[in-house]
Amino acid sequence: MRFGIVLFPGSNCEMDCQYVLKEVFSEEVDMLWHKEQRISGYDAIVLPGGFSYGDYLRTGAIARFSPIMKAVEEFADAGGLVLGICNGFQILCEAGLLPGALMRNWSLHFICKYIYIRVENERTAFTNACSPGQALHVPINHNEGCYYADQETLRDLNERGQVLFRYCGPGGEVSEGYNPNGSTENIAGIMNRAGNVMGMMPHPERACEMLLGSEDGRRIFSSVIRRWKGKD
Amino acid sequence: MPREPEVTVALAQEHGLTEEEFERIKAILGRSPNFTELGIFAVMWSEHCSYKSSKVHLKRLPTKGKAILQGPGENAGVVDVGDGLAVVFKIESHNHPSYIEPYQGAATGVGGIIRDIFTMGARPIASLNSLRFGPLKEPKNRYLLSGVVSGISGYGNAVGVPTVGGEVFFSETYRGNPLVNVFSLGIAPRDKIFLGRAAGLNNPVIYVGSKTGRDGIHGVTMASEEFGSGGEERRPTVQVGDPFTEKVLIEACLELMATDYLVGIQDMGGAGLTCSSCEMASRGGVGIEIDLAKIPRREEGMIPYELMLSESQERMLLVARAGTEGKVLEIFKKWDLDAAIVGKVTEDGFLRVKEGRRVVAKIPAKSLAEEAPVYDRPMKEPAYVRELQEMDLETLPIPFDMEEIVLCLLRSPNIARKSMVWEQYDHMLFLNTVVLPGSDAAVLRLKGTNRGIALSLDGNGRYCYLDPRMGGMIAVAEAARNVVCSGGRPLAITNCLNFGNPEHPDIMWQFAEVVEGMAEACRLFEVPVTGGNVSFYNETSGRAIFPTPCIGMVGLLEDISHHRVQWFQQEGDLIFLLGESQEELGGSEFLKVAHALEGGRPPQLDLCREKAVQNACLDAIRKGILKSAHDCSDGGLAVALAEACMTHPERNWGIEVELKDDMRTDALLFGESQSRIVVSLPEARIEHLMEIACQFGVKATLLGRVKGDRFRIKGWSFSLDMDPKKMRQAYEQAIPSYFR
Numbered sequence: 001m002r003f004g005i006v007l008f009p010g011s012n013c014e015m016d017c018q019y020v021l022k023e024v025f026s027e028e029v030d031m032l033w034h035k036e037q038r039i040s041g042y043d044a045i046v047l048p049g050g051f052s053y054g055d056y057l058r059t060g061a062i063a064r065f066s067p068i069m070k071a072v073e074e075f076a077d078a079g080g081l082v083l084g085i086c087n088g089f090q091i092l093c094e095a096g097l098l099p100g101a102l103m104r105n106w107s108l109h110f111i112c113k114y115i116y117i118r119v120e121n122e123r124t125a126f127t128n129a130c131s132p133g134q135a136l137h138v139p140i141n142h143n144e145g146c147y148y149a150d151q152e153t154l155r156d157l158n159e160r161g162q163v164l165f166r167y168c169g170p171g172g173e174v175s176e177g178y179n180p181n182g183s184t185e186n187i188a189g190i191m192n193r194a195g196n197v198m199g200m201m202p203h204p205e206r207a208c209e210m211l212l213g214s215e216d217g218r219r220i221f222s223s224v225i226r227r228w229k230g231k232d
Numbered sequence: 233m234p235r236e237p238e239v240t241v242a243l244a245q246e247h248g249l250t251e252e253e254f255e256r257i258k259a260i261l262g263r264s265p266n267f268t269e270l271g272i273f274a275v276m277w278s279e280h281c282s283y284k285s286s287k288v289h290l291k292r293l294p295t296k297g298k299a300i301l302q303g304p305g306e307n308a309g310v311v312d313v314g315d316g317l318a319v320v321f322k323i324e325s326h327n328h329p330s331y332i333e334p335y336q337g338a339a340t341g342v343g344g345i346i347r348d349i350f351t352m353g354a355r356p357i358a359s360l361n362s363l364r365f366g367p368l369k370e371p372k373n374r375y376l377l378s379g380v381v382s383g384i385s386g387y388g389n390a391v392g393v394p395t396v397g398g399e400v401f402f403s404e405t406y407r408g409n410p411l412v413n414v415f416s417l418g419i420a421p422r423d424k425i426f427l428g429r430a431a432g433l434n435n436p437v438i439y440v441g442s443k444t445g446r447d448g449i450h451g452v453t454m455a456s457e458e459f460g461s462g463g464e465e466r467r468p469t470v471q472v473g474d475p476f477t478e479k480v481l482i483e484a485c486l487e488l489m490a491t492d493y494l495v496g497i498q499d500m501g502g503a504g505l506t507c508s509s510c511e512m513a514s515r516g517g518v519g520i521e522i523d524l525a526k527i528p529r530r531e532e533g534m535i536p537y538e539l540m541l542s543e544s545q546e547r548m549l550l551v552a553r554a555g556t557e558g559k560v561l562e563i564f565k566k567w568d569l570d571a572a573i574v575g576k577v578t579e580d581g582f583l584r585v586k587e588g589r590r591v592v593a594k595i596p597a598k599s600l601a602e603e604a605p606v607y608d609r610p611m612k613e614p615a616y617v618r619e620l621q622e623m624d625l626e627t628l629p630i631p632f633d634m635e636e637i638v639l640c641l642l643r644s645p646n647i648a649r650k651s652m653v654w655e656q657y658d659h660m661l662f663l664n665t666v667v668l669p670g671s672d673a674a675v676l677r678l679k680g681t682n683r684g685i686a687l688s689l690d691g692n693g694r695y696c697y698l699d700p701r702m703g704g705m706i707a708v709a710e711a712a713r714n715v716v717c718s719g720g721r722p723l724a725i726t727n728c729l730n731f732g733n734p735e736h737p738d739i740m741w742q743f744a745e746v747v748e749g750m751a752e753a754c755r756l757f758e759v760p761v762t763g764g765n766v767s768f769y770n771e772t773s774g775r776a777i778f779p780t781p782c783i784g785m786v787g788l789l790e791d792i793s794h795h796r797v798q799w800f801q802q803e804g805d806l807i808f809l810l811g812e813s814q815e816e817l818g819g820s821e822f823l824k825v826a827h828a829l830e831g832g833r834p835p836q837l838d839l840c841r842e843k844a845v846q847n848a849c850l851d852a853i854r855k856g857i858l859k860s861a862h863d864c865s866d867g868g869l870a871v872a873l874a875e876a877c878m879t880h881p882e883r884n885w886g887i888e889v890e891l892k893d894d895m896r897t898d899a900l901l902f903g904e905s906q907s908r909i910v911v912s913l914p915e916a917r918i919e920h921l922m923e924i925a926c927q928f929g930v931k932a933t934l935l936g937r938v939k940g941d942r943f944r945i946k947g948w949s950f951s952l953d954m955d956p957k958k959m960r961q962a963y964e965q966a967i968p969s970y971f972r
Binding site: 009050053054055143209 | 382385386389390392474475476477479480483567568651654655656657658659660661662663665666668677679792881882
């Protein structure tokens with residue numbers, strides 16, 4: 001499988017995503033410079049975490065105007081798989097490829113720590129290697145991770161199974177006490193209606209080796225690879 | 233164009249130069265300097281840039297060793313870590329700016345130290361910081377802590393270098409003068425190190441990065457003076473950081489360094505264009521000519537003086553091979569960076585600054601960079617030292633409720649959990665952080681190898697105040713011990729020395745003593761010093777801070793699987809103490825918390841015994857005998873045991889421990905005797921541990937067992953029986969409670 005990772009100026013998790021896809025999963029990976037106008041020959045596109053354009057103005061607000069974003073949109077329209085992680089999620093929301101917005105954490109502080117997320121829908125391109133309701137141990141690392149969407153959008157997301165992950169406790173219990181950033185309904189990750197574009201605030205690439213504390217993040221990438229190979 | 237002021241002795245003195253120094257400048261030039269030249273001399277001969285008061289003492293630090301590829305004198309030290317890799321690291325202070333404007337002061341401190349690393353050709357992969365503030369109960373100190381931490385977080389996270397560890401300490405002494413010491417480390421192929429030196433007649437000198445403005449003019453002169461009460465007026469001398477530009481600058485420079493276009497490169501930090509140009513020329517034994525008309529600017533009407541002294545951030549100066557300049561500029565264009573050819577390398581050894589055709593400054597580069605005045609300032613042991621050392625601690629009443637003391641110590645911000653700080657830092661980027669913050673040292677793996685490195689920052693200002701030489705030795709020993717407890721072999725150190733006004737003989741004495749203590753310890757541990765930073769004039773309204781060295785220790789793990797954490801691992805494991813407890817209460821956190829005293833002699837360190845304990849511990853870790861290891865430091869044995877029970881990320885452990893030593897209970901539980909490590913191991917390995925202890929001549933005492941769900945310590949005349957959950961609550965809530 002061939003992954004393309006988009007490199008915006010200020011991105012910083014692109015090398016981590018590349019490392020995991022290459023070294024842990026032995027898949028092919030290329031870096032795509034943000035000034036590229038076209039994407040071809042890729043099976044999935046990753047928008048990595050970081051601080052594209054320094055998060056100046058608003059997270060993702062400038063990156064969405066990078067030339068490559070038009071190509072990403074076309075890629076998504078044609079059914080290609082797109083993963084937005086952290087800043088990537090923020091960019092996808094700004095670009096209108098995913099509904100809702102990410103606001104500052106309720107604490108007004110940046111937060112970097114391990115948390116748990118519960119898998120809300122395991123029948124998707126991004127979660128099919130997870131078991132129903134499984135709690136994944138993965139880190140978050142953001143200043144603007146408080147997911148917000150209006151009531152109508154939330155209803156749609158819930159009814160159509162587009163909510164992929166909610167912040168939870170070690171046993172999968174979803175409650176306000178386990179909400180690290182004030183996200184509406186503890187939402188940590190969603191997908192679009194067509195089921196081929198996803199965004200999540202936690203960093204699955206940081207949890208792919210036991211040496212670093214957890215392997216739970218592997219399940220996200222495994223899911224994508226399984227879907228592509230037609231095995232799920 | 234505004235008229236430049238006339239250069240007089242009085243003006244030189246306003247610039248922080250003495251009358252003798254002014255005479256010396258005239259002798260070097262053979263004439264009186266003009267205004268621009270005066271400004272250039274003033275910044276280069278400032279304490280901050282020239283180390284004029286510290287140089288004679290720093291010479292005593294050992295700087296050579298097998299693994300050292302680059303010692304002091306470059307932008308950062310370089311150490312061989314095997315498998316063709318080198319680590320590049322340095323520490324620097326940003327104390328003065330952080331007091332004036334905590335967010336930007338700390339942020340630009342991070343930006344500056346990171347530039348020192350990538351200018352050597354290394355990708356920065358980790359930062360640490362050592363922070364000191366006045367007591368948290370005062371709102372001003374909470375404001376400073378919040379601002380500094382936000383600044384480090386805001387800049388460090390966005391620039392994409394994880395902050396993997398550090399330390400925070402509170403004491404009245406830092407009330408008017410907080411310390412912000414930032415450490416950064418990068419990694420590079422050992423044969424691809426770049427140096428800050430110019431070479432090659434007519435090679436182009438290229439400027440890249442942010443445009444130059446009026447910010448930060450006289451930053452280094454400010455760092456070379458004491459504060460009066462109105463530090464806020466100095467705010468315009470603090471620079472404003474732009475982490476995005478720096479991130480792009482890192483990527484662009486590393487891309488350039490992968491080519492063969494580059495001859496030398498240096499960042500523009502303190503003293504900006506002046507420092508980078510004359511240091512590069514001086515190191516290369518050549519001259520540099522710069523045309524100020526070509527410098528990218530963001531403000532109009534800047535005069536040569538301002539352009540040369542500006543400390544605008546995120547700028548680099550480099551020398552490329554003639555003929556490659558087009559390709560160099562192309563790389564910067566790809567990253568949308570401002571870059572311009574601003575000058576050339578000459579052979580006459582002069583820093584020649586022009587504006588168009590007019591020469592506005594012409595100074596021998598060496599006279600600025602290497603021939604600054606050096607002072608062997610008078611020293612005198614201050615009277616307080618003996619007085620405090622002789623404080624009678626033996627007659628202090630022994631507290632009745634030891635359980636309450638344990639809780640008080642766990643609540644003391646100096647011991648309490650600092651997660652409120654480190655959770656604001658991205659500490660996982662690059663997928664290297666094997667031991668996260670919250671243990672004795674940070675451990676990173678080195679990708680593509682089986683190796684790892686352990687990093688620790690340490691320095692106890694209180695010990696140094698009471699006995700500077702002993703304090704300097706302990707700072708090095710403790711940093712090494714932290715690295716050893718994490719499974720690393722100490723390799724080398726960088727250091728940041730924070731002191732008061734060196735023109736006062738008692739401060740100079742403290743400085744010389746601390747350096748001597750450090751030098752002794754470094755020699756015995758065979759850990760050379762690869763460079764560092766001296767920050768003098770840490771005084772406000774005549775009150776100096778505690779002499780505070782901060783040691784940044786880098787250790788090597790030949791096998792990353794040897795990494796260890798401070799917390800216990802398994803029910804039933806045995807708990808041993810390596811080393812011996814003495815009846816020592818002097819300088820302890822216990823004295824401060826329970827008796828509001830900062831006095832006595834600090835714990836006495838026997839370097840040979842320390843080394844034996846460390847060697848035994850490391851050997852036992854490498855042989856797979858130990859499951860955890862934790863250094864005994866602030867709060868003594870009781871706090872070390874408590875931390876081993878309640879800092880596991882997911883659970884608490886209970887213990888049953890019996891202490892058989894015959895001494896004051898408070899000294900036994902809370903004394904801070906050096907050279908002690910609390911370790912845990914499976915019962916089956918007990919003989920192996922005893923063999924190793926015997927081989928290294930180290931006392932290993934069985935303390936008890938990881939068992940049950942109570943924290944139980946028994947002695948001849950006391951018994952503690954506490955709930956680890958409650959202890960954890962005290963430990964974790966202490967610092968956040970000040971911010972509610």
